[in-house]
Amino acid sequence: MKIIKTLSLLLLLLTAASLEIKAETIPAEITPAAVSETAGEHELPSAIMVLPFIILLGMIATGPLFYHHFWEKNYPKIAIVLGLITASYYLFSLGDTHVLLHTGAEYISFIALLASLFVASGSILIKVDKKSTPMLNTGLLLFGSVIANVIGTTGASMLLIRPFIMINRDRIKAYHVIFFIFMVSNIGGALTPIGDPPLFLGFLRGVSFFWFVEHIWYIWLPTILLVAVIFYFLDSKDKSGSDTEKEYTGKIEIKGLKNLFYLGAILIAVFIDPAVMPWVPSLAPLPFGIREIIQLSIVYLAYKTADREILKDNEFDFEPIKEVAYLFVGIFATMIPALQLIAHEAKVFGESLDAGIFYWSTGLLSGFLDNAPTFLNFFSAEMGKFSLDVNKVEDVRIFQDLHPLYLQAISVAAVFFGAMTYIGNGPNFMVKSICERAGIKMPSFFAYMVKYSIPILIPIFTVVWLVFYFGKG
Amino acid sequence: MIKKIDEVINENVNGLHYGRRLLLPFVADILKIVIDDDILTDFNFEKSRADYNKEEYFTEINFMDYDNLQTVVSEFEQIKMIVVEEGENIFDFSTHRKIGLQVLDDHKIIIKEVDEDIPFIE
Numbered sequence: 084m085k086i087i088k089t090l091s092l093l094l095l096l097l098t099a100a101s102l103e104i105k106a107e108t109i110p111a112e113i114t115p116a117a118v119s120e121t122a123g124e125h126e127l128p129s130a131i132m133v134l135p136f137i138i139l140l141g142m143i144a145t146g147p148l149f150y151h152h153f154w155e156k157n158y159p160k161i162a163i164v165l166g167l168i169t170a171s172y173y174l175f176s177l178g179d180t181h182v183l184l185h186t187g188a189e190y191i192s193f194i195a196l197l198a199s200l201f202v203a204s205g206s207i208l209i210k211v212d213k214k215s216t217p218m219l220n221t222g223l224l225l226f227g228s229v230i231a232n233v234i235g236t237t238g239a240s241m242l243l244i245r246p247f248i249m250i251n252r253d254r255i256k257a258y259h260v261i262f263f264i265f266m267v268s269n270i271g272g273a274l275t276p277i278g279d280p281p282l283f284l285g286f287l288r289g290v291s292f293f294w295f296v297e298h299i300w301y302i303w304l305p306t307i308l309l310v311a312v313i314f315y316f317l318d319s320k321d322k323s324g325s326d327t328e329k330e331y332t333g334k335i336e337i338k339g340l341k342n343l344f345y346l347g348a349i350l351i352a353v354f355i356d357p358a359v360m361p362w363v364p365s366l367a368p369l370p371f372g373i374r375e376i377i378q379l380s381i382v383y384l385a386y387k388t389a390d391r392e393i394l395k396d397n398e399f400d401f402e403p404i405k406e407v408a409y410l411f412v413g414i415f416a417t418m419i420p421a422l423q424l425i426a427h428e429a430k431v432f433g434e435s436l437d438a439g440i441f442y443w444s445t446g447l448l449s450g451f452l453d454n455a456p457t458f459l460n461f462f463s464a465e466m467g468k469f470s471l472d473v474n475k476v477e478d479v480r481i482f483q484d485l486h487p488l489y490l491q492a493i494s495v496a497a498v499f500f501g502a503m504t505y506i507g508n509g510p511n512f513m514v515k516s517i518c519e520r521a522g523i524k525m526p527s528f529f530a531y532m533v534k535y536s537i538p539i540l541i542p543i544f545t546v547v548w549l550v551f552y553f554g555k556g
Numbered sequence: 557m558i559k560k561i562d563e564v565i566n567e568n569v570n571g572l573h574y575g576r577r578l579l580l581p582f583v584a585d586i587l588k589i590v591i592d593d594d595i596l597t598d599f600n601f602e603k604s605r606a607d608y609n610k611e612e613y614f615t616e617i618n619f620m621d622y623d624n625l626q627t628v629v630s631e632f633e634q635i636k637m638i639v640v641e642e643g644e645n646i647f648d649f650s651t652h653r654k655i656g657l658q659v660l661d662d663h664k665i666i667i668k669e670v671d672e673d674i675p676f677i678e
Binding site: 151152155156208210245248249252255391394395396397398399400401402403516519520521522523524 | 588590592593594595605620621630632633634636671673674675676677678
């Protein structure tokens with residue numbers, strides 16, 4: 084229940100901060116996008132203030148490897164203290180409460196969606212009594228990649244990671260999980276605004292719901308198939324566990340179906356936003372809306388009404404979401420200066436940036452920063468290049484119709500490159516944690532990149548760049 | 557009196573926990589422990605994060621990273637381990653047992669074979 088206490092505390096702090104802001108200075112709706120709105124109106128932060136973010140990233144990477152005991156005990160304090168350093172700088176040195184409020188709103192939105200999907204899907208048990216084969220595994224990863232567009236990468240990851248482990252219990256290796264993270268937790272969710280948070284933020288700014296599937300499917304399909312083929316090849320070469328004599332019934336059993344109702348409610352709640360449905364009341368100056376209230380209520384309801392036996396079978400624990408909640412409160416706070424500086428630079432050099440540069444910049448930063456605000460800042464910079472305003476829906480519509488290449492480049496990059504590190508996207512960390520609880524030794528932060536994401540994904544993403552963006556725009 | 561692992565499970569004999577210390581009512585070698593998201597395979601070394609000792613009637617495990625086991629493992633979780641009964645051939649995989657421990661109040665540990673539906677990889 085510590086997580087609930089933490090969230091309550093955070094809500095109180097943010098509410099208190101928000102009350103200091105004069106009502107007329109608050110945008111009608113509090114969306115993460117407003118971070119970039121306000122960024123330009125305030126003094127830029129000192130470059131030295133990127134340091135807490137670099138320290139936090141460095142510690143996330145090295146802590147579990149070199150000072151595990153200290154890290155396990157102290158990571159919540161470290162994340163909060165580093166976050167507070169940045170928050171204090173904005174509060175007392177720059178006098179900028181807007182950006183803190185908007186980042187707080189963005190964090191609450193992020194954690195409400197993640198936590199609700201985590202709890203609702205954690206009470207669903209899928210049993211697949213089939214023999215592990217490369218074909219079955221590849222099929223499951225492809226299935227996960229498709230449904231990630233319906234229930235989000237988080238929902239799909241939480242729903243499928245345990246059956247994926249169980250199917251492969253006699254032969255599972257780290258590469259199985261890594262490809263699961265690549266496909267289901269990231270690349271898969273590039274087709275709809277529900278799939279991944281950056282696209283959802285684009286949708287909230289005015290991009291049509293079906294714009295993404297219409298303009299991304301022909302990049303998504305070959306990419307996902309290429310990753311699937313590589314996985315199939317690797318899995319076919321791995322003969323371990325193939326000598327098992329166990330008999331399989333071929334049955335697929337699903338328990339806890341009532342939780343599909345909660346999953347549905349979470350997804351419907353995603354659209355309950357004043358930007359999408361004008362009749363929805365804004366709760367400004369509070370840093371959350373009706374959507375977050377519904378999603379956090381579902382966290383409580385889904386947990387309280389869950390079948391205890393299913394929770395036991397799933398070994399349900401709040402620890403993975405708690406870990407994400409703590410680490411990302413630090414990441415969200417400390418990355419504010421980095422994002423503002425990036426947004427500033429992108430606007431200064433916007434004229435000389437083509438779609439390829441936007442693709443690589445958004446992608447590489449999305450691997451290490453949260454991909455949602457990264458996307459928004461580059462979205463704003465791209466539109467600025469064409470003298471359009473990201474805060475005007477009509478301008479966004481013009482931009483999506485006249486310059487689809489640019490919007491496509493940052494959408495693809497923000498989602499795909501989330502697979503580059505454990506911190507690139509929320510579900511990555513949760514999948515890692517669930518696998519470690521199942522006894523699967525996962526690679527370290529560096530090993531993940533050096534052994535898997537750099538050699539496998541960077542060549543694929545380079546091909547995407549060469550085919551779709553090189554010398555264009 | 558020394559008890560076999562099967563006897564302990566069938567007769568619902570409980571283990572004990574005190575802070576970071578765990579006492580199992582059978583004598584066994586421990587190959588792997590998963591507690592929280594920690595996978596422990598190094599024991600009995602000066603810098604290892606857990607060590608175990610086989611006593612005459614029981615096995616004692618000390619977890620260096622945790623002050624109180626009850627605060628680490630939630631009500632739906634278990635400490636999972638691969639153990640081999642004293643006297644069995646450790647190199648024969650068929651002797652490797654998957655044991656799950658539930659940490660309860662009053663220093664009590666419930667010992668069960670890990671359910672087939674729970675993902676636990678040796």
